[in-house]
Amino acid sequence: MADHRDGPLMRDKSKENVQCQITLAIVIGIVLGCVFAFLYPYELFTYYSPFQDQPFGKTNLKAGSSSCESSERIGVLKLEIASLSEKNAELNIKLKFLRKQLRLAEQGRDYAQKQVMALGENHKAGPFNTVKGLRTNPTVFPDESVNPRLAKILEEVAVHKEIIVAIANSKVQSMLEVWFTSIKKVGIPNHLVVALDDHIESICKSNGVPVYKRDPDEGIDSIGKTGDNHAVSGLKFRILREFLQLGYSVLVSDVDIVYLQNPFDYLYRDSDVESMSDGYNNKTAYGFDDVFDEPAMGWARYAHTMRIWAYNSGFFYIRPTLPSIELLDRVASRLSKDPDSWDQAVFNEELFYPSHPGYDGLHASKRTLDFYLFMNSKVLFKMVRKDARLKKLKPVIVHVNYHPDKLPRMNAIVDFYVNGKQDALEPFPVGSVWQKK
Template sequence: MSGRRDGSLFRTTGSAFRGSRLAVAVGIGILLGFIWAYLYPHGFLRSSGPNYVNAVSHPSSQVSSCESPERVKLLKSELQSVRETNANLRKQVRELSSKVHLSEQGQHNAQKQTSTLETQVKAGPIGNVKSLRTNPTILPDESINPDLAELLQKIAVKKELIVGLANYNVKEMLEVWSDSIKRAGITNYLVVALDDSVAEFCKSRGVPVYRRDPADAISKTVGKTGDNHAISGLKFHLLREFLQLGYSVLLSDVDIVYLQNPFNFLYRDCDVESMTDGYSNMTAYGYDDVSDDPSMGWSRYAHTMRIWVFNSGFFYIRPTIPSIELLDRVVDRLSKENAWDQAVFNELLFFPSRPGYEGLHASRRAMDYYLFLNSKVLFTKFRKEPKMPSYKPVIIHINYHPDKLPRMKAVVEYYVHGKKEALKPFPDGSEW
């Protein structure tokens, strides 16, 4: 330090010699400072210098000397709090990053599905062009019903199963229904019990059962009234959960007798694959029905398309967006109208888009009506055919007749126990 000060002195003295009065004054001041330092070697210059250097060189010592222990303790506590806050923030960032990753993964899968649908291709030779019939399945969401998801993992086979709804009113038919399923060797089936008596009945007979929450508003209504139409409306509401969980469902009324495993006869190439109420090739699969209006003269004949309805008591539905939209639309219509669920089901499947209405874009298939037999075909045609005993349908649905239980039992007697006279006592139609 003395060397630097000497240099300052020489520079100042040199400037004084160049005639600057101000420089001379500064030089005199500096000279007096040296004299003072010589006379008082332990003065402020010596004491403050080392402290200044020490403060610059070792800042921690200055803090140590200036801060009280309480202040240091407080600072350490605040530092620990900041560290904990940072740790929590890092944890939240990791969780958010994980959610973003899952979201991006879902978006990527959706984009893959979309790109698959939107891939542009050239039209091939005549007769070799086919449009997309099978919509991609949705990503499962087990969060909507974890208990049901866990149960379905144990029951379903290849992500598909039979589902039937039942309350105490149909307990006897449920017994015939479940026994026929077991006899056909089907294991992937489930009864959705709408009251405790059915749940206990299923458990006592070893039938897989899922008990609906009794506090559910819809379950309360169905449980009290036991109305078949109320149950029919509820099934569309419940089916949505199964589809959201990623399962294909063969929805089944309990007035059905199973003779073979229906999963061996499904095509699985459409959103909805349903049995038909038709009783011939024309009624089951559609035909051109010509309407005649003589007043129109030359254009008196108008062509119309006709098909007997799909049966909403037995259909296979895949977990696709159009399928879920179908269920949502049915539930919405039934909540606003006093309508028959089967009529609404078919209107939504078949009515086209028009001004003011956007039609449903769902693919559909009619089941073979000789394999998936309705009771009109059975009692008006089949039982009168000589070759009938050698033919075995997949299922028989007693949908055309109100005396369901005795006809179901007769079907079992005929096809299972070989009693050839079992179907004869019944009329073709129903007696009012």
């Protein structure tokens, strides 16, 4: 009876004990948690991931795949090296271009200084042997309205407002092909063929040669299409005028010329006209005192004369100045009045004749180019090929102007200087053997 009476009380006490134990356990757990959290803030429950410390997007590779990664890395490095080599080559090209621009800028600066000195305020002459006159005339202001189509072509092809120009018809196709092949071999980008007929225009386009076909012009076109070398050579003085009016310096070139170096690297640009010479040594090319002997004059029998062999009108550099344009006008005018005149003779007469009663001479500055660098075929076949030292010299161009068998001699020149055939020039005679008709 007693157990039955005490049951509810004991159950209440038991519940209270359980609640106390639970509370005590929670308190102890919280205290222990705080203690461990304080003592071991990072290391108690450290989770290690196989991807720990790996860059984003990458995983640890197995040992078997490490060699694959090395090969890929080597390939990437090779590509980077190749890319750097290409960039280095590009930088070298740019450096060479910048050096050339610097040289041209220095030339322009010197010219500008001289022009200011000559055209500026009046000034006294300097000390003895220090006075220098202005040799380079100012260039004309470009006028694109003269020929907009040609102006667009020149803008694309010319370099530093300079260009090589050859005028050709179908009669000189074979020589023209040797001409532009040698130019391409040297790597001269600024060249242009003025085509006088449709066939030459087609030949140039098919070979990737810059070409300009003139608009129809009666009289001039009939000469251009059917004329011989001398007729075409005389025609060029009228055609070249437009190039100068557009503000471009022109290196006039016949097609019987083989290019072995870039001629623009050897010009001085300090004169209106720079021309190769028909001379074959220092005296004939650059001038000499020629004594004329007349015994009847007794004491005054010896008369001294200044002579120079002709400038070659088949290869000369002409700047866009007023005296240069006047030179072209004078030559073209005389040739139109007397078609039988030789254009080279007229070219030299207008360039060198001084003013005298009834005639006003041309005030154009001129320079004779180095006859070993800008070589005519007389120099080559009479002297150079027979001299072991001169044979080692590499000219800039060789002009086959002294010989009528032009094409075979041009091919021999290519064989000798380009292909290294040391006996290529030997079969040809010094002079020319004219065949009787």
